[in-house]
Structure formats: C-alpha cells, structure tokens
Amino acid sequence: MRALQVRRNIAMLGMARIASAVSPVMAAKMGPLEMRTVDDPECPGGTNAEGWHRVHTRLAGICGSDIALVEGHASTYFEDWVSFPFIPGHEVVGELDSGKRVVLEPVLGHAARGLPLPFAGASPADGDDYAHLAMDSNGGALATGIQTGFCCSTGGGWAPWFWAHESQLHHIDDDMPDERAVLVEPLAGGIHAALLAQPSTIGTENPVVAVLGAGTMGLAAVAGLKRYVPEARVVVGARYPHQQAYAKALGADVVVPSGELQRAVRREVGGMLVGGRLTSGAHVTIDAVGSNASVSDALGMTKPRGRVVLLGMPGEITLDLTGLWHRETELKGAYTYGTETLADGRTTSTFDLAIEAANYFEAERLLSATYPLADHVDAIAHAASAGRRGAVKIAFDMRERS
Amino acid sequence: MPRPGFVLDVDRSTPPMLFWRGENFSLERLPADRSRVIYPPEPLAGIEDVDGAIRNALLNPMDAEPLPTLLKPDMKLTICFDDASLSLPKMRQPDTRQRIIEAVLEMAAAAGVDDVHLIAALGLHRRMHDYELKHVLGDRIFDAFHPRGTLYQHDAEDYDNLAVIGETEEGEILEINKRVAESDLVVYANVNQVAMDGGWKSITTGVASYRCLSFHHNPKTLQNTRSLMDRHHSDLHKSLWRMGKVLRDSGPQVFTVETTLNTDTFPKPFDFLAKREWEWNAKDRATYLATQKSLSAMPVKARRKVMHNIESPYKMTSVQAGFTPTVHEETLKNVYAQHLVDVEGQTDILTMGIPYICPYNPEGIMNPILVMCMGLGYLFNMYRGKPLVREGGVIIMTHPTYPDFNPVHHPSYIDFFEEVLPDSTNPAVMSEKWEKKYAEDEWYRHLYRTGNAYHGVHPFYAWYWGAHGQQHASKVIIVGGDAATVRRLGFTPASTMNDAFEIASDVVGRSPSITHLHVPSVLVADVK
Numbered sequence: 069m070r071a072l073q074v075r076r077n078i079a080m081l082g083m084a085r086i087a088s089a090v091s092p093v094m095a096a097k098m099g100p101l102e103m104r105t106v107d108d109p110e111c112p113g114g115t116n117a118e119g120w121h122r123v124h125t126r127l128a129g130i131c132g133s134d135i136a137l138v139e140g141h142a143s144t145y146f147e148d149w150v151s152f153p154f155i156p157g158h159e160v161v162g163e164l165d166s167g168k169r170v171v172l173e174p175v176l177g178h179a180a181r182g183l184p185l186p187f188a189g190a191s192p193a194d195g196d197d198y199a200h201l202a203m204d205s206n207g208g209a210l211a212t213g214i215q216t217g218f219c220c221s222t223g224g225g226w227a228p229w230f231w232a233h234e235s236q237l238h239h240i241d242d243d244m245p246d247e248r249a250v251l252v253e254p255l256a257g258g259i260h261a262a263l264l265a266q267p268s269t270i271g272t273e274n275p276v277v278a279v280l281g282a283g284t285m286g287l288a289a290v291a292g293l294k295r296y297v298p299e300a301r302v303v304v305g306a307r308y309p310h311q312q313a314y315a316k317a318l319g320a321d322v323v324v325p326s327g328e329l330q331r332a333v334r335r336e337v338g339g340m341l342v343g344g345r346l347t348s349g350a351h352v353t354i355d356a357v358g359s360n361a362s363v364s365d366a367l368g369m370t371k372p373r374g375r376v377v378l379l380g381m382p383g384e385i386t387l388d389l390t391g392l393w394h395r396e397t398e399l400k401g402a403y404t405y406g407t408e409t410l411a412d413g414r415t416t417s418t419f420d421l422a423i424e425a426a427n428y429f430e431a432e433r434l435l436s437a438t439y440p441l442a443d444h445v446d447a448i449a450h451a452a453s454a455g456r457r458g459a460v461k462i463a464f465d466m467r468e469r470s
Numbered sequence: 471m472p473r474p475g476f477v478l479d480v481d482r483s484t485p486p487m488l489f490w491r492g493e494n495f496s497l498e499r500l501p502a503d504r505s506r507v508i509y510p511p512e513p514l515a516g517i518e519d520v521d522g523a524i525r526n527a528l529l530n531p532m533d534a535e536p537l538p539t540l541l542k543p544d545m546k547l548t549i550c551f552d553d554a555s556l557s558l559p560k561m562r563q564p565d566t567r568q569r570i571i572e573a574v575l576e577m578a579a580a581a582g583v584d585d586v587h588l589i590a591a592l593g594l595h596r597r598m599h600d601y602e603l604k605h606v607l608g609d610r611i612f613d614a615f616h617p618r619g620t621l622y623q624h625d626a627e628d629y630d631n632l633a634v635i636g637e638t639e640e641g642e643i644l645e646i647n648k649r650v651a652e653s654d655l656v657v658y659a660n661v662n663q664v665a666m667d668g669g670w671k672s673i674t675t676g677v678a679s680y681r682c683l684s685f686h687h688n689p690k691t692l693q694n695t696r697s698l699m700d701r702h703h704s705d706l707h708k709s710l711w712r713m714g715k716v717l718r719d720s721g722p723q724v725f726t727v728e729t730t731l732n733t734d735t736f737p738k739p740f741d742f743l744a745k746r747e748w749e750w751n752a753k754d755r756a757t758y759l760a761t762q763k764s765l766s767a768m769p770v771k772a773r774r775k776v777m778h779n780i781e782s783p784y785k786m787t788s789v790q791a792g793f794t795p796t797v798h799e800e801t802l803k804n805v806y807a808q809h810l811v812d813v814e815g816q817t818d819i820l821t822m823g824i825p826y827i828c829p830y831n832p833e834g835i836m837n838p839i840l841v842m843c844m845g846l847g848y849l850f851n852m853y854r855g856k857p858l859v860r861e862g863g864v865i866i867m868t869h870p871t872y873p874d875f876n877p878v879h880h881p882s883y884i885d886f887f888e889e890v891l892p893d894s895t896n897p898a899v900m901s902e903k904w905e906k907k908y909a910e911d912e913w914y915r916h917l918y919r920t921g922n923a924y925h926g927v928h929p930f931y932a933w934y935w936g937a938h939g940q941q942h943a944s945k946v947i948i949v950g951g952d953a954a955t956v957r958r959l960g961f962t963p964a965s966t967m968n969d970a971f972e973i974a975s976d977v978v979g980r981s982p983s984i985t986h987l988h989v990p991s992v993l994v995a996d997v998k
Contacts, residue, residue: 338911338913
C-alpha cells in the first residue's frame with residue numbers, strides 16, 4: 069500500500085531542521101517523511117492474533133509532535149522508544165473490517181503486548197514502569213514503540229490501514245461525525261493536563277489556571293478545564309485572533325494576546341511584578357507551547373508552590389531554574405492519558421471523557437482543513453503554520469475508498 | 471511687538487501645514503476655500519529682571535500681607551511646588567520655581583524660620599526622579615533639603631500623613647497632606663502654562679488624597695467641564711473652588727505665587743516649528759526636511775531622546791503673589807494675553823497634530839491613552855465659549871499611536887490598555903466597573919509610593935480628561951497610527967490625511983468646513 073513513512077536518516081533530519089527555518093514546505097519535502105509503497109504489516113500479535121484488528125483510516129490528524137519529527141526538531145530522547153521505519157499518525161478515527169467506527173488510543177500498553185495489566189481495568193498508558201514500551205514483545209512481532217505512529221510493527225494512521233489492539237480502540241456512536249471523532253485524541257491530552265491541574269485547585273478559593281498557548285492542545289486544555297475543573301477561572305494567552313475566539317467559545321473566562329498573559333494573571337490574582345516575574349501568580353499554569361520561552365514564562369506566572377503542567381512537548385531547552393527552586397514550583401509533565409480520578413472520586417478513562425467532551429463542545433469546529441494523503445507536503449506545511457494561517461487542526465482524509 | 475494670533479483662510483496658494491506626528495512631523499495640505507488655520511500669538515516679551523519681579527511680588531502681594539511679615543521664627547513653613555508635568559517641554563535652568571523658592575527661603579532665613587519643608591505637589595502623578603528635582607529646584611536647594619528629608623514628594627496614599635480639612639456644601643471632602651494642613655503658612659510656587667492650572671487647583675489637587683481627587687476627577691464632572699481652559703464653565707474648577715473655600719475657611723494660611731510663561735518653546739534647530747509656514751525661508755525648509763528625515767531614520771527610542779532633551783527658552787511674562795483667588799485672576803489675564811485668539815464659529819472637522827509630550831509623560835513614552843488624553847483632553851479643550859468643532863463633527867489627529875508604554879512610569883496604563891479598553895471606552899462604564907480595582911491595586915500603590923509610577927487610577931483620569939471631547943465628536947480619526955491600537959481606543963485609523971477626510975465624509979459630507987489647530991505653540995480659541 070502507499071503510505072507516509074519515516075526512516076531513520078540522520079542526514080534528512082538535519083536537512084529538515086535547516087529547511088524548517090526557511091519554510092515548512094521545504095522541511096516537509098526534504099525531511100525524513102516520504103510517500104512510499106510499503107509492505108502490508110504482519111499482525112503484531114504474533115502467534116496470538118486475538119484482539120488485533122485492522123483499522124481502516126478515515127481521518128488522521130497531524131500533531132505537533134509529528135511536525136517536530138518531520139522538521140527534525142524532535143528530541144533524541146525518543147530514539148530508544150521508537151522503531152524505524154514507522155508510519156506516523158496517532159490521531160485517528162477509523163473503521164474496522166466489521167464496519168464499526170473507532171477512535172484510537174494510541175499507546176501500545178500492557179494488553180497489546182500480552183503482559184499483565186498494572187491494575188484491573190487499566191488503560192494502555194497506565195503503569196509506573198515503561199520497560200514494556202522499549203522492548204519487542206509478542207514473540208518479536210510487536211517492536212519497540214511508545215504508541216501507534218512510532219512503531220514499525222503496527223503501521224500508523226497516515227496509511228490506508230494499520231493494526232491496533234482492542235485495548236486501544238474506542239467505539240463511537242453512529243451520530244458522531246468523523247470530523248469530531250478525529251479530535252478525541254488531542255482532547256484527551258488536554259483533558260489529562262486539565263485534570264493534572266486540578267489537585268492544585270481543590271480547596272483553593274477562586275483558583276486561577278493560566279493556559280499559555282491556544283493551538284489544538286491549548287484549546288483542548290481549555291475544554292478540559294471548563295468541562296472537568298469547573299471551579300477554576302481559566303485565563304488564556306492566545307497568539308492569534310482566531311485562537312482567541314475559539315478559547316472564548318470554549319468558555320475561557322479571560323482571553324488575551326499571548327504577550328499580555330502574565331499581566332492578565334496578575335489582574336486576576338493580585339500581587340506584583342518583580343524582575344519580570346509575578347510575586348504571586350496562577351495556581352496552575354498549563355504550558356501548551358513547550359518552548360524555552362513558554363516554560364520560562366509559565367514558571368514566572370505561577371504562584372509560589374503552584375504547579376506548571378507541561379502539555380506542549382518541550383524538547384531540549386535551557387532554563388534558569390532558580391525561580392523554580394525559590395518558589396518551590398512543581399513542574400509536571402502531561403504526555404498522554406490513562407485512568408483518571410475525578411474530583412468526586414470517580415475513576416474513568418481519559419478517552420471516555422474526551423469522547424463526551426468532543427460531543428459537548430462539537431469539537432469538529434477545530435478541524436480546519438483536510439488533505440488527501442498524496443498532498444502531504446501541503447498538509448504538513450499547513451499544519452506547521454496553522455496559527456499564522458488561521459487554522460487549528462489539519463488532518464488527512466482517507467475516506468475515498470468507502 | 472509680537473503679532474497676535476489669527477485665523478488664516480486656506481486658499482490654493484497656502485502651503486502645506488505642519489502637523490506633529492509624535493516625535494516627528496509632517497506637512498499636510500488642507501482643502502482650499504473651506505479650511506482655516508488658527509495660529510497662536512507670537513511669544514510675548516519676557517520680564518528682564520525676573521528675580522526682581524519675584525521679590526517685588528512677594529513684598530507687594532495682592533490681598534495679602536507682604537511675605538516677610540507672615541514669617542515668624544517658630545513657625546512651620548511649607549513650600550509646595552508644581553511637579554515635572556510643568557513646564558512642557560522643561561524650561562532651561564534656572565527654573566521659575568527655583569527662583570521663587572530661593573527668594574522665599576531668603577526671606578524665611580532673614581526671619582529666622584528653621585522649620586521649612588519643600589513638597590513636590592504631584593497629586594497622583596509619578597514621583598520625580600532626583601535629576602528632575604534638581605532641574606526644577608537647582609542643586610543648592612536640592613542639596614540643602616533633600617539629604618535632611620525636608621524636600622520630598624507628596625504621597626496621596628500615605629494615610630498616616632493626610633488630614634481632612636473639611637467638607638464642601640456638595641459633600642466633597644478636602645483631604646490633603648498633613649504637613650501642609652498643619653503648617654502655619656503654605657507658600658505655593660506655581661508655573662502657569664495653561665489657564666487650567668493654578669488657583670485653588672494647585673493645593674486641592676497637588677497635595678490631595680485619591681479620595682479627595684475622586685470628587686472631581688470623574689466622568690460626570692469632566693463631561694461638564696466646558697472647557698478645561700475656562701474655569702467659569704468648568705465643573706472641575708467649580709468643585710476645586712468649593713474645596714478652595716473649605717481650605718480658606720478651615721485650612722492653613724496659603725500664600726500663592728503664580729507665574730506665567732511666554733510661548734517661546736523651541737530653541738534652534740527646532741525654532742522653525744514656531745514660524746508660520748508661508749514665512750519659512752529656504753533655510754527653514756531645509757531644516758525641516760533635514761530634521762524630519764533624520765528623525766525618520768532614527769529608531770523611535772532615539773527620536774524620543776532627541777525630543778525629550780529639548781529645553782525651552784521660555785521667558786516669564788508675569789509673577790503675582792498673595793491671596794489665591796485674586797492672584798489667579800491676574801494670572802488668567804496674563805495667560806489669556808498670550809494664548810487667546812478670536813475665532814468666528816465652529817467647523818465640521820477639527821484637525822490637530824499630536825506631539826511627543828503631554829503633562830503625563832515628561833521624559834517618557836506618549837502611550838496610546840495619553841494620545842487620547844492629549845487630543846481629546848488638552849488640545850480639544852483649547853477653547854473658550856464653544857469648541858472649534860461642532861457637536862457631532864469629526865476630530866482628526868496625527869500620531870503614530872504605537873502600543874508602547876513605559877513600564878516604570880505607566881504600569882497601570884498597560885493593564886488599562888489590555889483589560890479596560892477592550893471592555894469599554896465609555897468613561898462612565900469604566901469608572902463604575904474598573905476604577906476601584908485599579909485605584910486599590912497594591913502593586914500599583916507600591917510603585918506609586920516607592921518608584922516612579924503614576925497612581926494606579928491615573929489612566930482612568932487621563933481617559934476622563936478626554937470625556938467631553940469624546941462625547942462631543944461623533945468620530946475621531948487618527949492618521950498614521952497603529953491600526954489595531956487606534957481601534958482599541960475606539961477611534962478610526964487612516965493612513966493619510968486624504969483618507970481621513972474621505973472617512974469623515976460619512977459623517978460630515980463631502981465638503982466639510984475644517985479648522986486646523988496649529989500646534990505648536992499653545993493657544994486658546996475664543997470661539998464666538
């Protein structure tokens with residue numbers, strides 16, 4: 069089949085990194101992503117194919133981590149956690165051979181690897197030892213890979229079909245449009261970040277959560293906060309006018325241009341500005357950008373003993389952590405999703421919450437454009453400059469076959 | 471003999487007019503046969519013997535005993551003086567205030583007065599930097615008083631050092647600096663550059679508390695201040711005069727010294743600014759071009775530095791001392807003698823160039839709120855009788871209106887721009903909804919009291935200053951301003967003067983009458 073594939077090619081990664089400084093189109097052309105004819109993947113279950121399904125991609129989103137990879141900016145951290153060559157694509161709504169539509173929870177967790185669950189009912193990303201993600205399993209049929217889209221055995225969403233384990237699949241109702249369903253995975257990420265903010269808001273009078281950045285993930289965090297952390301007053305810094313409009317539409321209490329966020333937070337919580345940092349600050353700041361500047365800004369606008377949740381993938385950055393030390397700020401990563409404990413003590417999976425939130429917010433409004441897989445250069449370039457071009461989420465559309 | 475101000479009717483031979491554009495200028499051609507330009511009077515002659523005139527005023531005051539007879543050895547003497555908001559631009563040294571205070575101190579020393587405090591009457595303005603104090607007072611006064619803590623700046627938030635003098639019949643509470651309130655004699659050293667200043671305003675705003683100021687610095691009062699330069703038709707001044715009566719009845723004895731300046735504002739090479747355009751010679755035109763091009767080529771910071779470094783060669787035209795109301799009436803006569811220009815009737819459009827400076831950004835950035843304040847507050851109010859533009863007319867201003875702020879001087883302005891203006895540009899709405907929060911913000915309070923920041927409420931006051939103009943005009947257009955910033959102010963951006971006239975035609979038709987208020991220098995149009 070024809071699919072987009074990433075091979076380990078250091079020279080191409082280097083070229084992409086340089087080219088990305090010039091234009092996203094050049095980076096997409098010169099980078100490690102290529103449209104190729106690839107062999108159909110073998111079932112990753114090995115001798116035990118039970119529970120594995122072919123998923124026919126309908127829509128597959130382009131994520132910031134995909135762009136970082138294509139443009140050669142991804143951290144080398146993941147080198148030992150992925151297996152080449154792989155087909156990207158982890159934000160997927162697809163269809164099983166049976167015709168049932170599903171959304172993909174991409175983490176290749178214990179169940180997919182034939183290992184005991186860390187606890188009964190655990191989601192794929194649960195557990196406190198990630199060893200299983202970094203080694204071959206199922207008799208070697210399932211190679212290393214943190215998730216579908218970074219594993220050479222399963223294929224990925226940027227192909228007509230791929231393999232997924234039933235632990236990764238969430239059936240969706242017939243009345244949920246594909247355009248909404250493809251937003252479930254990023255929404256799950258945002259909701260997870262929102263729920264990681266919640267411990268710092270419980271028992272606090274008028275808690276303020278700042279969200280820095282309002283691309284797909286920032287907006288997903290806003291949706292998560294408004295839906296599942298309703299006690300928080302949400303203050304959003306959004307760079308582009310359309311992002312500001314979306315943040316307001318999702319219920320953010322205060323929306324300002326990015327450069328005004330720190331002052332907007334001060335206006336909410338009081339305190340002073342000393343040396344470019346707030347003396348007080350937001351109870352929690354969710355950094356949905358993941359850059360040197362954004363992490364630094366997030367630390368500077370979070371109150372002493374508050375929490376910074378890193379939702380945007382930060383990569384390699386340089387930071388003066390004196391302020392973090394002095395203010396005893398908690399820095400919390402928010403990679404993915406799993407089993408969540410809500411404020412009322414109820415436990416549920418992030419994906420179930422995300423499906424509910426996608427319906428509630430009619431998340432299809434965030435899908436700005438779709439492209440056929442063959443137009444991947446244009447699609448990647450559009451996604452890489454989504455904010456500037458008035459877009460939020462860009463996806464591949466592979467529904468022609470049906 | 472200086473020529474009086476006059477009104478020029480623009481015809482086809484009239485050269486383009488000079489407009490300020492912040493730290494730069496432009497020449498704009500006005501439509502012939504329906505435009506007029508109001509030119510200020512030329513600078514009046516200054517007093518030759520300034521120190522002699524001051525001494526004479528102190529010895530022969532109006533409706534008061536000569537100053538030496540009021541000075542006693544065991545008395546508390548407090549000398550208040552206008553802050554850095556005057557003069558604009560700053561005057562060459564020695565400043566008039568220095569000369570007045572030196573004369574007063576000489577008499578105080580002769581009388582054996584040793585309890586003397588000097589207080590900068592800055593109201594809710596920012597504290598002056600030491601170099602500004604030195605510029606205004608001179609090194610000798612600064613060095614003699616500042617190290618001993620007897621030269622300091624009024625703090626409207628220091629409630630341990632404020633005292634209530636009384637209440638007007640309208641329920642306005644006069645609360646002022648406690649040292650002033652408890653003094654046996656208060657001498658006020660004033661520089662009067664426009665008719666709005668001086669009189670009872672000096673003490674009842676300069677050393678008052680926020681609470682006291684809020685009785686008249688509010689939208690209702692300022693919408694009914696018509697104009698700021700005509701105290702008899704100004705609700706602001708009526709309130710101040712009521713407070714003045716309380717001060718007179720229940721406060722310390724006040725000995726006011728007021729001075730007026732001529733309009734000799736710009737030294738070489740900027741002296742062409744004060745010339746009438748058709749009188750420019752080849753050298754003036756060359757200087758204009760060279761200056762304009764040089765300023766355009768500079769980064770904005772450098773342009774600001776060049777302009778703020780200008781020191782004006784003003785001359786003092788009068789000095790009067792004694793009982794405040796009597797002194798002030800004489801001051802007004804002298805101010806009007808320099809500023810008044812007779813003008814017949816109103817026009818559909820008023821144009822004016824907004825300069826780089828207003829009373830609230832000495833040494834600083836003319837931020838967007840101050841552009842509004844300067845245009846709709848100060849320049850629009852340069853009238854007596856009726857505004858130069860008819861009600862429902864259009865005001866066109868020229869200014870780059872960049873969204874730049876001095877974070878040291880104007881911290882609350884930044885938040886006002888980011889938080890308040892997107893919510894409302896209506897003075898009454900913002901007053902109701904936002905003013906208290908800004909007035910009581912601890913950070914702003916801290917920066918006002920210990921740094922060099924305007925009080926947290928000050929951007930509101932700057933905005934209210936333009937409330938009458940805002941209410942009067944149906945559209946305000948800024949030519950050459952940053953479009954997004956101009957829109958946030960509630961105004962309409964235009965790229966050229968012709969675009970502005972085109973935009974204005976929606977309101978005033980295609981052949982509107984136009985008045986251009988020629989700035990510099992300062993004038994007050996006496997509109998019949």
